[in-house]
Amino acid sequence: MIPxxxxxxxxxxxxxxxxxxxxxxxxxTGIGAFFNPVLRDRYGVDEQDHILLNSLxxxxxSHTDIDYVILSHLHFDHAGGxxxxxxxGVEPRLLxxxxxxxxxxxxxxxxxxxHARDRAxxxxxxxxxxxxxxxxxxxxxxxxxxxGEHYRFMFSDGHTPGLMHxxxxxxxxxxxxxxxxxxxxxxxxxxxxMGYDRxxxxxxxxxxxxxxxxxxxxxxxxxxxxxxxxxxxxRQDEKGKFIPV
Ligand SMILES: [Zn+2]
Numbered sequence: 001m002i003p004x005x006x007x008x009x010x011x012x013x014x015x016x017x018x019x020x021x022x023x024x025x026x027x028x029t030g031i032g033a034f035f036n037p038v039l040r041d042r043y044g045v046d047e048q049d050h051i052l053l054n055s056l057x058x059x060x061x062s063h064t065d066i067d068y069v070i071l072s073h074l075h076f077d078h079a080g081g082x083x084x085x086x087x088x089g090v091e092p093r094l095l096x097x098x099x100x101x102x103x104x105x106x107x108x109x110x111x112x113x114x115h116a117r118d119r120a121x122x123x124x125x126x127x128x129x130x131x132x133x134x135x136x137x138x139x140x141x142x143x144x145x146x147x148g149e150h151y152r153f154m155f156s157d158g159h160t161p162g163l164m165h166x167x168x169x170x171x172x173x174x175x176x177x178x179x180x181x182x183x184x185x186x187x188x189x190x191x192x193x194m195g196y197d198r199x200x201x202x203x204x205x206x207x208x209x210x211x212x213x214x215x216x217x218x219x220x221x222x223x224x225x226x227x228x229x230x231x232x233x234x235r236q237d238e239k240g241k242f243i244p245v
Contacts, residue, residue, distance in 0.1 A: 008044050011184070011225040013077050015052055016177065017059065018168060023067040025147075026099070027166055027177050028224065029081025034123070036086050052081045053095075063095040068147065070102045072164050072179035074111035075121045075196075078224065082126070094129050100146070101130055104155060105138045106162025118160065118198065139164060154210070156181050158203025159196070165210065167219075174219035175231065181207055184226030188234065188244050211242045 003009050013030035033050040035043065053063060071079050082101070083092045103111075111122045130136045137144070142152050154165040159180040166177040181203065186192055190208060193200040211234050214221050220231040221244075232244035 004044075006044070010227045011077075012227045013081075014222075014224045014226075014230060015055075015081070016175070016222055017056070017061075019059075020150075024061065024065055025068045025070065025151075026066045026096075027070050027222075028072060028078050028179075029069060029095075031077045032081030032083055033085040034076075034080045034083035034092060050081065050085050064098055066096050066099045068102060069096055069099045070164075070166050070177075071107070072166070072177060072224075073107040073160050073162065074103065074123070074126060075160065075180070076123050078179070079126060080123060082130075083123070092123075092125060092129065094133055100135045100137050101133065102137045102139055102144065102164075103130070104153070104162040104164040105140045106155070106157075107160065107164060108138055108162070110161045115198075118196075121160075121196070154213075156203070156206040156210070158199045158201075158206050159194070160198055169217075169219075174217045175222055176210065176214055176217075176219050177222050177224075178210065179224055181210060182221060182223065184223045185229055185232070185244050188221075188232075188242050190242060 015030050016027040018025040030052050031045060032052065033048065035045060056063060082094055082096065084095055112127050114122050139153060144151065150168055150170050152167050154167060156163045156165065163179055163181060165179060165181065168175045182188060183194065190204055193203050197203050214234045215236065218233065220233060222231050223229060235243055235245050237243055
């Protein structure tokens, strides 16, 4: 990846839609279009539109058709798409009026009480809006009865406390939602971590565990931020280095 003159690299903000017989489950919402023009420029957000809404439309869906939105954490590039597009003088409002929103208890608390170092990564008033919706579910354990047997959760703390990884498994496939523990292919290599990671050494230990689990399950690892690749399987070479395949 080659950085631009402001030392920024190209990243995607990718969500995953799981369509089951009678429900639509959305894993994250991307960055959306909630930023005002000043912030949009600062973070170099290329898209003016709420791209996720366009992508849902291509599938014949609207945000009102989503039954569950599962959020790995509440950083703006993962949860910003919960909000309608920014408009001058209009208060932020939540999309997905028929969905339950799932967030881990620890990620919720971090968003409510951020550290000075990561405060800018959270969206002001988002917790309040989610709480007011009365459709918020705070997840504390691996299994959530509502979601059924195909879903379970793993948690990590290295990127941010309470990062929640959805593991979806049916008869054919297993998908692990790596979120910011492994945001894209370059981060599969163990020692590589992001400047945003709060606890890099913890992250590397957790990443190793997740990659070993992915190999053992022959799972697809889903990457939210890789600009080119949405999923890969993992193998280890003879020296033990993890490689996306
Ligand atoms: Zn993050």
